[in-house]
Amino acid sequence: MNGLGPRYYLSINLLVLGIVLACSGCVRRRLMVRTDPPGALVSVDNQVIGNSPAASPFVYYGTREIRVERDGYETQTLRHKINAPWYQLPGIDFIAETLWPFEIRDERVIDTKLVPRVSEPAEVIAGRADQLREQSRTGVATPLPTTAMPPTAVPLPPNSQTLPFGGVPAQVSQ
Structure with a gap:
């Protein structure tokens, strides 16, 4: 035996463990x-992260809601699932985040193509405004148009008054 006691080996092991922990890396997610x-x-x-190309760090994996807005283009709302890599499986993640001596980078990129906004011609908008004005003068209520069925006019009784949110009370006597 070389005469070194157990305390010496314990202190060497603690020193090595301290160096490993001090030099341990981490996982950077972006x-x-x-x-x-x-x-x-x-x-x-x-949470606004900036103008594209925009990057942001993240901590947890899972589904993210991404909204992209620009003047002259349709606003897009994307739901994108970010799957965890193999080194983030339970048990392995402890080694990757605390004991592994190097930094691990997990960079995810989402590309999207913006669609130009289609604006209606001014004549069409003015025509609808004139139609609405005329309907309001004659007392005709028009439901909001949907893509499935064309709008239809619904006349109101002559002696009725409208309530907020579309309610119509019984006849009002004069």
């Missing part, structure tokens, strides 16, 4: 959203 064309305002889970 989500980047790129748009075509760039410059759109990007929000992840209702």
Whole structure:
């Protein structure tokens, strides 16, 4: 025997353990959203992260709601699932995040193409406004148009008054 006691070996082991823990790496997670064309305002889970291309760190994996907005383009709301990599499985994640001596980078990129907003011609909008004005003068109520069925006019009784939210009371006597 070389004469070194158990205390010596214990202190060496603690020193090595301390160095390993001090040099341990971590997992850096980053989500980047790129748009075509760039410059759109990007929000992840209702938090604005900036103009595209925009990046933000994240901690947890799972489904994210990403909203992309830009003038002249349709606003897009995407639900994107971010799956955990193999080194984030229970048990292995402890080693990857605390004992592994190097940094692990997990970068996710989401690309989206913006669709130009189609605006109606001014004549069509003015025509609908004139139609609505005329209907309000004649006392005709029109339901909101839907894509499935065309709008139809519903005349109101001559001596009735309307209530808020579409209610119609009984006849009002004069």
